[in-house]
Amino acid sequence: MRQRQRGSRKSGSGEGKDRWMITYADLITLLLIFFVIMYAMSRLDTEKYKSVTESLQFSFHNSSGGKSVLEGNPGLTGSDIPNATDHPAASPAPSASPAPGGADSGDKAASGDPPLTERELAFRQQEEQLANLMKMIKQYVQENHLDNQIFVADKPQGIAITLSDQFLFDTGKAALKPGSGKTLSKLGSLFSNLDTKISIEGHTDNQPIVHSSQYKDNWELSGARALSVLRYFIDTMHLDANNFQYAGYADTHPAADNSTAAGRQKNRRVEITVLRQLQQ
Template identity: 60%
Template sequence: MARYSRRSKKGNGHNHQDRWLITYADLITLLLIFFVVMYSVSHVDTEKYQVLTDSLQLTFQSDNSILDGGKGITGTAGKNTSNGGSTSTSNQAGNAGGKDTQSGSTTLTNREEAFRKQESELANLMSVIETYVKTNNLGNQVVVADKPQGISITLSDQFLFNEGQANLKSPSLATLAQLSSLFQSIDTTVSIEGHTDNLPIVNASRYQDNWELSGARALSVLRYFIDTKGLDKSKFQYAGYGDTRPTANNSTAAGRQKNRRVEIIVLRQLQD
């Protein structure tokens, strides 16, 4: 009996010494599972990725965007990936909603093109006038500026008129003729505005006050463009502002001289 007990205990000790193999096998199994999971996570489904890519391309290339009538980022029509053909997304949206939005998009595009064309014309107009003023040494009499409302051409009253009068002086006609030739190709409104200083009208003048004088001077320039040069009267407007819009201080002689002027503004606007 004693011998059997010692053998049994010895056998049990041998089994305990081999249990590390079970732990090692479990560790190897866990490592294998870990690498399989990592591989599956890092593996990209090519087909799903392609579908996502095509969907994003269709969205960004579409003519129809959140802005009504706007173009996609690439400015090209979206592609139909199912058959390889090219399809206009704006047409698809119009068919689905029962409304064709393509006409609205075309109108917006045409207006943008018209605006860019006008900006190019105004820039060219300003360049030509500046060259003319410099070539003819008219810097003290004619000032050209690009203002928010349009290209402003300011002519001194001494260049255009005698004191207190609204009849155009002969030396100014060549400059006005040059301007009229440029206005023929401009598809916008030309505003002619008369201005004076704040001194009252002298008795020798035929005009009652500065309002009448400024308006009469603007009208004289307008009449020259329309009656003498035959420009389209629908493209012109005129106004007399008297001394209400000075550009300099009326308390000095130099300031009053700057305020006595006729300003021709080629307006920055599109015709309907």
């Protein structure tokens, strides 16, 4: 019995000694996989690398206007890289004809950028129209010496044309002065060529309405003044009413300090804003 027990102990101890080989084999396998992966990641796509380096060489050559800074320099690409002047891309590209959308589309096509979308083209056309409108209004104001009565500004919401109440109305009234028709007709002729919304806003100072006025308060007066300007464009100029909107804000949107006479004068105004329909 004792001999059998000794034999079984010897065979068990032999199996325990061989178990380290399993762990060792696993470790060797993992190391082999690791180095295979590292080797695969270290390999470069030589064709893409060559294309990138030649493109960089050509760009540096064109930007410097003379010899390429990469020519003959083995530090980046080696001595076997051809000169930029020998590459077919170095020859000047033919000038692209302008695209129907304008010079910007042609420039993008020539530079390899995607062409402008319809929205981008519409936005640029809108900005060009607004810039021309502002230029013409400023020219009209200067030629007619109306610098103290009409102010033009390019605001985020659109081109804002501010008309002083002294230019348009008598004190406390909303009927247009006869002399204001010439300027409103000029503005109306410019608006007729635009396909956009035009907002007309009436503003007053914070002084209460006198009892002799037909309007209850500044809300009614500011709204009536904006409506008078709107009626001129629609009834007299026969412009499309769908392109207009109006509102009266009383003294809630002051442009200056109401504590001074000069500030109150600036606040009594009508603002005509040619709205931007598209935002970039």
